[in-house]
Amino acid sequence: MDYAQSLFEAISESAVILDKAGRILDWNQSASTLFGYSKREVLGRSINLVYDRNYPFPKIIKETLPFHKKWLAETVFFRKNGTKGTCRTSATLLTNPAQGKTAALLIHQNISAFKVVENDLKATAESLGANYRQSVAGLLALYPLYTKNSTFREQLERDLRESELRFRLLAENATDIIARVAADGTYLYVSPSCRTLLGYKPEELIGKSAFKYTHHDDVTKLKKALFNSRHRETKSNTTVIYRARRKEGEYRWFETLVRLICDEDTREIREIQTASRDVTDHVLDKKVGMRKQQLAHVFRLSTMEEMASGMAHEISQPLSAIINYTRGCVRHLQSGQHDAPLLTEVMEKAVTQAERAGEVIQRLKNFFCKGQLVKTPCKINSILRETVSLIRHDFTSTKTKVDLAFEKDLPFISADRIQLQQVMLNLLQNAIDAMRDINPGARRIKIETATLNKDTVAITVNDSGPGFSKEVVHKVFKPFFSTKAHGRGMGLAICRSIIEAHGGVFTINPNTSNNSWIRFTLPIE
Template identity: 30%
Template sequence: MDIREQGVASERLQKALDQIKTSEDRLRHVVDTIPDLVWLNQPDGTTEFIDQKYLDYTGLPMERVLQSGLADAVHPDDAVGLSAAFRMIWASGIAGEAEARLRRFDGEYRRFVFRTRPMRDQSGKIVEWCGVATDLENRKRTEAALRQSEQRFRDYAETASGWLWETGPDHRFVDLSSETKSPRLLASGLRRWDIASDVDSEPEKWLQHRAALDAHLPFRDFVYRTIPRLGSLYIRTTGKPFYDASGRFLGYRGISTDITATIRAAEAEQALRKAQIELAHVSRVTTLGELTASISHEINQPLAAVMANAGACLGWLACTPPDLEAARRSLEWIMEDSNRATEVILRIRALAKKAEIVMMPLDLNEVVSEVMAIVGQELVSHEVSLQMELAPTLPRILGDRVQLQQVIINLVTNGIEAMSALTGRQRQLMIRSGEDEKNRVFLAVTDCGVGISAENADLIFNPFFSTKSSGMGMGLSICRSIVEAHGGQLSAPRNNGLGATFKLVMPPYHAQAA
């Protein structure tokens, strides 16, 4: 070969080398831009190349990695398993993968999947193994969070008192949670109004509900009743619309709850409350009958004064000349006494009337004074002296005037009757009002009668329990139910001396309003 031919061959070799270098540079650039960590192994598994990303990630020098291999940065608990998996892959000559935790330069271990595949020459012989390691930690954490979220949702569904549902755009049920308490109630393909019994009886409610659905609006706590063949159940349901990624309406998802027991309990409570009102009315009428003499005396007093003042007025007018000023005074007194009689009658009518409860701010001292006007003669006829220690100023309470009058009348008449058999000492009834240490308003009625025995102390408020031979045993039971309905308490604290004390405690109006 002459010099010229040698020059051409040298030029071709240099060109080939330049192309190889360019190709290697391009390959290295591609490798560096791949987010995964890349390495090459010889057919026997010896590491011959490791990319810079692996070195940067682990913080290890190239020489150490080439000498000890990938396992140097693998978690100790995973190193043996990863090495064994790679040996099996190399022996099989087929691509494979394995997972292991890889230590980052800051000491944190993150889970990676290590994949490797054989590179072969034209004859099919394996010349090297190409491997990549992909960070799975974020995906693993996302999957774990998703599993936790799914489990949490499943737990909610399993422990919820209702069931989850989904409808299509036509509002027919297409999916129900497996925990549905009444699977026959919400069969797929039916709509809510297909199983409701109140569509005709409450058309306005259903028109508003259908309008909200047509407008794709969320709804909350919609209550309806099912048809009789499904048990006439009361269902409370809440739902919201859902859409696909393009914003197309797909239907509704929500939750339903069987509230039949709650509704029927409320109805039973209302019926019981009505029965209590009826019984309380009977008790008031009975009490008024027993207080006939006291009521008659209370009315006769202003009526007698009216008659006397009318006679006096006529006398003043018969004088010569007529004493018009004196006659005017007599007429004014007649008007005052007439108003007194009217007030007494109105109070008695209110007690006898069967009316709904009317809650309003009240001065407890005023209610006591109104009661004393009714039972005053009863105290006189039984020779009972009354002592009243009413606090000059009391916070107002929220209550029904007539019902609280009934309670106080009952407590006062009980005290009078408890002292009816007393001889040899004064019959004395004490009524006190004030505020206790919790800023509640209290009223205490104390007699000096026979008192309450220890065995009866826990029984006196029970229905039909009475220590009186002619008693119904309902008075104190009704009184306690009235007081508790007002948010208060009625008790019988033990007396230090003789007799018994009944104490009524009520929260102040501002506390009840809050």
């Protein structure tokens, strides 16, 4: 046995020599002790026999060892008796100079015992962790009892400082104004966004009463939101919309979310936390929308009213002049006078007055749209939707349900948007009027759009009122025909005039309730 061989046998580590294919060439005594196999049993077999997995030793010997010098791994092995252990294993390249063959030396350091201890320690640490967490939870439960204890007080203060820090971090970066308000309404803290939203620096507001900046009409509302006892009881948040004055004096609308921090026992307010955002644009939009609705309604009535009284006045003047002139002529003729030049002069005056009356009517006709159309390509569905939203208020106040049965992707039509809206407003107002006497729950309007043929779209309005009766259907488009106590009878006359100017026609289906409809067509662009 040479020196190297005796050393190989003598070392306490389990040493194994592998050939380049990973087969066992040699196996020392310690290896036999560790793995339970005799050298005879393992020679020529793969070392993976003892491991829990197949390591690619041919590859490791060829590709890894020459470059990395050593291969290290924690290998799990099974002894011949089936028991399991762990080794820290190193592989080194071994070149046998005598034979010029490449081989590898594996040294196994048994760490099984260490592993057992390590696992035990881990388990202990884990259970300690759980116990620790449990104890902390227990301690937290006892927290109120210990607040007098200085360590806990310090901890509490630290926590508070941290939460204050978190609060500030959030507040200082928020676009809303975050504020803390004392129970008497004075600002304790105001976030920097008050510069942008109110024009004040935080330090200008802190210590001042929040109500100082509130519109006097809204102070009661704001106070109610801030000090509401109901919110104190239910611990719920509340929102309030009010006007606040900017530094330059301008009032803006704000929406504020209010959170009350109350004493657990007495429910006294300790502090009020608020988050406020400027909603002026939103509020104004809403107001403008309402105003538009009112205006549309008033406009409709006032135009009719003005037109009717204006028309009456303008026509009655020439008419009475014509009456006077013709009566004069009659009287002249009856008295046997036949002064032809005088009669001609008077009759010419009568003709002038008649022409004047004709002009008034022509002007009215023009007003009713002919010759004034501003046609643009439009989507009829969107015009209708817009009109419906314009008088949504009328629908809600009369509890009328509106169904829109629109055909999708209708072709464009060329029309005067405003005038078509005027038509729809009249039709919808008529439908609302027609359902005045029926049960509010049964009030329904259906607006349908459809392509009638390749050149025409049709818009049909149907309501659940009594419908157009057969007796009136031929008269409804005549000016001044109305069955309503205060109706002017101009609505449908105007509608027809507008639709005809667009190249469309009106049709009415006279019928009983629900099946009666009024329809107009429009040519496709």
